[in-house]
Amino acid sequence: MGTTLTAKNAGSIASVFVIAIEGYEFLLTTGLPAAAVTAWAVTDWTQALGGAYVDLDNEQSIDPYAPIGGGGKCVIRVVPTAGDRFGIDTHRKFSGAETQLVESIHRGTGTLKVLSTAAFDASGYVYIGTECISYTGKTSTVGAVPPTFTGVSRGRFSPFKTGRIPETNYAHDHRVTLDPNSVLLQPVVSSLPRVWRGRWVAIYEHRVVDGVLDTHAEAHLAFAGRVVDIEDDGKAVSVECEHVLDVVQSATVGRQLWSANVKDGVYLKEFNSFLMIDSGGQAERLWVVSGTPASAYEMTQGYYTNEDLHARIEAYWAQALIDGDLTGSYSIYVDESGDSPRTVIHWSVSTSFTFIVPDLAAQLMGFGELGNNFGSVWVNDSGNGGARDFLSNFPPVRSIVDKSGIIDNGRLSFEVTDERGTFISQTDSLPAVFDSSIDPTRTWGLFLFDGNVTILAAYTVTGTTIELKNAKLSPVNIGPAYNDDLTSYSVPWDDASPGIPVRQILVLSAPTASFLKLITYSTGTVGHNHESFDALELGAGLAIPGSLLGSTFEASCDALPGATESVVSIIDKTTTLKDLIEGDLILRRAFLNWHNGTLRFGSWRVPTRDAATITLDESNKATPADTTDDHRTHSRESTEWQRPIARIYYDRDITDLSTNDGYRSTVTLEDSTAVDDMGGSGPLVTIKVRNAFGEDAGVGANIKSLIANFLATMPMFSRPGRILTRTITPTLVEQIALGDIVLVTDNTVRDSITGIRSVEEVPAVVVRKSDTPGGGVEGQDKASDPTATVELFVTSFSARPEANYAPTADVDDTYDAGDFDAGYNSLTKVLRCYGYRYGDDGSVIAPLFADAEYFPAGSRVRVTERDPLDGTTPQYWDDIVASQSVDDITLTTGLSGWDSTKAYRVTPDTYGDSTTAQRLKSYQADTADALIENTGAPYLYSGTFGAAQYAENMNSTIGIELPPDLHGTDGAGRDVGTEQALQRTLDNFADDKSAISLPALSNVVMTNTTFVNGWKLLSYTPIFLGTELLSSDVWRELALAPFYRSSDGSTVQLRVSLCRNSPSGATVNTVSLGGILDSATWSTTNTNWEVGTTIEVDCRRKAFSGRAWIVIEGTYKVETRGLALCQESERLYTNNWWVPI
């Protein structure tokens, strides 16, 4: 019998609300409880309570500068029924059995380890936070295993499920924390529900037919949100809920990011040693040992602060004095009395001393210069009698961070302490630009070190020791340049901070669509909420239940402008989602909204007639029947969003957030005419784009490309707009979404051309929608009235309404059936056109129209030769469409002189010759008077984002062409076919014509006649592959084919490698290749010269400079003259971007 939503959209409906609260075993309903239970028969719920009243105020709006708005609110009032069950359940906080978790559980954990299970039933439900968990058994303490609930089923009574297929219950994380920076109250496990705030709430509207409710699957999800407040006024319990849009708006990411302190002091390694010699003799060496010291002349390998080191050295000297090896008396300390602190060796009795100190210890104490690693430093002094002080040449430092010195390939390594949060491995998820910097067998992350330097390091745990190893400067330009050697990094003596902080910076890299899915789905339990997109660690995602997202949400992400462009988001601290992506969404003109029971993204579009989905006229205004309303539409010219100047901040430096929140670059966009029209000044909008960097950053969306999109629709908001406010019938509430384009026909609204009341089919954008369904009111017999209003945005930056491109149909030049010849039947005057080259194929916008269907009977058309040899003299005819059917256009006069060797395009005739209906599309003006054929201003079409927009770099089978001049003349239609032809040609220039081709054949035969057991270097040469940024989803390949043979008929191999650096080695045999990007190998026994099979190698990981090296190596008896083919491909594009599993 259909669904509630279908019935609701169709007209009058009888319905009741059924409310499901997360973790609560009773449904609430405005109708009869038994009927609700029946309707929810296949769910967890088997019980329901009546007595609910729903006060639902849906309120959504879109704002070009606030892309994540709220969604209204809902208050559920529950009068006491069934023994006041709901009131008791929501207010009983300390009843029933209670224990605590002793071990954290994630969303998939199947056992609950607690302090005690004794007071709990043998089976049943337990509650932790907002989650209800059923169990079938329990154990007591067994050995070291704490009491446990077994047979656990998580997320019982989940109003929203996960996004898995099939869907599963939605559970939560419950963390047992030992972090001293956390409140150490562990999760309570109770036999009765205790926590209500934060529970997810679903309010379903069920149609009622003859007392029977639509099933849960057929019902309409009217509200989704979470409990924010529970109130009891002595008569009933009120549950206030926030809308899921508000949940998203305030949600944070980047919680629990890993942080720690670098261990203070200096790390002394095994085999380091100190030696003291004075005028009386030479002490034994003081050795650093890996184990427990065996004597006073040994010290343990590890970290030593200055204070630690001084104590240990003084003990060494004292022991040497006791042993009679030294004669002098020595002490060591830091003197802070001067302008600059110095380490002082106070000595007496002897007449000279020499103290040999390991270099890192010497640097710590100021005896050696930082960064100078000579193995050891000699400290000596001499003098006659009396006490003397020897001062270090340099100030001591608090810490020498590097523990490895020059050992770890010049990279920084250090141990940390005071670890907090959870380290998130990003080995597999760092942007491609990092790939050459990491060893994939280790666990990598990006860190902010000492609040000053961003480093890329491997996180290593050995027993209880936690180290960051192999650290190097971040290859991504997100902080200030740090030019010194990291291994010499030290912390000054006067740095009084509690520790040297190091914390992880999360880098999320994915195409925009995937990024948004990852952020919204991820719960921290991989795969819990979605098979693919629940992949980020706890705190890195929003954990919105998947059933609120689903395929609709995912499709909306995919349809966003720039959905395939990469986003690299750097999360350096707890951040609201709003702050994280607001700038990106604004630049993409995108917004989040709630419609038909799911979250989805939408995007601003220029209102055009063609894009309209519904007509709003008098027939669908509505007010409560017993009220007096004149049904007038309110209209105002609004400057609310008018921002003729936009200042965009980007290129954020996370190490200097105190200055302008870290943004280093700005660009200001101005609609100068709009500013002048406002009297010379206009309001400014500031847009901070966290995830956009400069062209040379090597990561993320290029700010230039984002700005280009933004500019295209800027006139919508740089000039005043008109806002119309009117009512709509309840039937339209779920049929109209924010951002939809509607046609307004209203005789109370003034026309912007004539000034007279009455407009007809003016396109407008729905920018606000509010409704309340009304319904029963507690204690009253009269129901509250339903109301619904919308606000509509009409642009006024042109006196003429905006319009779409003029249509195009390409004649099918391959169609020769019957009397057709290259797509034209001269006997019937019928043109056969290609079906869906420029129209939509129906997958995005229904209904489906073939290209030819945009030229109905009566249309005036121009049939023009495509890609003529001479653009000034193309062959063309003007004609009138006699009839039209599917892909066929029947002409009135016919095309005399049809040339079947050519291809043709059908477009509208010139403006003057076109029909009135055709003139609603875009036509071109000349530059002389900016008027179309001297008659009127052209339509100001603008960038309209959407899934159907032309995507650059899409491989096309149509081919390139140079459009004839008459497509660009005064009065010509601005047709979509010519626009795309130009775009394809430009694409071709960028993707094919500019690709590198570097065949390199030598007149000298290069051969390996000496090295039998491996590869011999035969040739290497640099190749410039351009500085364009390639990524995991847009890249090029290099097609290679060698010219080679076997000199004696034996099997020989030739290997060509594309390398980041030039090869190195002492000989040409088995050289060390400089970072192989990709390689290919050919094999032959042919003694005649041949060109090897073409093999494509991946060249996206070239150096920033664009340079790479082609290295040719061969096995014994191979001969080659080099590469017969070395051809870079066009840019390649895929949807197979990185999706973490």
Next chain:
Amino acid sequence: MSRLEAFFTVPAATTVSATNSGGGPTSVSLTAGDYTPTLFVAHLVARLNAVRTPANWSGSLSSTTGLVTLNCTGTWALTFTTAAAGTVIGFASNIGSGAVAVAGTQNARGLWLPACTLTMQGDPISAPEVTDTRTVETPQGGTVTLGGTCKYVHRGLRWSHVARDRVMFGAETTVYASLQSWLRDTQWGRGHAWFTPGSKFQPYWSNGATHAIVGSDLNAGAGATYGWSCAPAISSLEQVTKRADESWIGMLSVELSRITSEG
């Protein structure tokens, strides 16, 4: 005669102990659930007959006196192990061994006998529906109607002449027989523990010689399954009573302005 019978909730583990010619004392458990006095007497007798055989137990609730009478063939005795099970039907103490019918000493709780004819605004046979139906209207006269929930409402239930002893607690001739006692028990939560504030009830009206339940056309003649509620609540005796004759205090009129039911 018309009457009001309120529902009360028998808790789990409610028992009586019965002795009769078949033996005893035998513990008889009563089924937890919601009962009116009439339903409870019937349930008690049924349980006694089921458990303490031979099944010669009988019981009745007088529609004139409000007293419950229990009996069994031969010598019998009944101990209200759960004391509330006795007090709710007017037995302030256990029934000792004997061979005769025994009547309670107090009016059954939740039962009010006004000894007066019930009149009301609507038809007592029916249960008038009140829905949340609402309509919006377009400028052109089109309408969209929403609705879905339904409740049943009666107004103006009136007993025009009720003797003072059936209204005022202080004038009671049978303990708990007054409207004031009924309100204390069933509406205000100030009386017997088995009632809750705002307890639902079944009104009966005189249909010729028989007593018929108000709204009997619901549920195939069975009436409202869970009874009716006073809405708005009765917060005082004064709210529902006034002198039938201004000059005399012996007779009062009682009016419940509005009662609702979910059917």
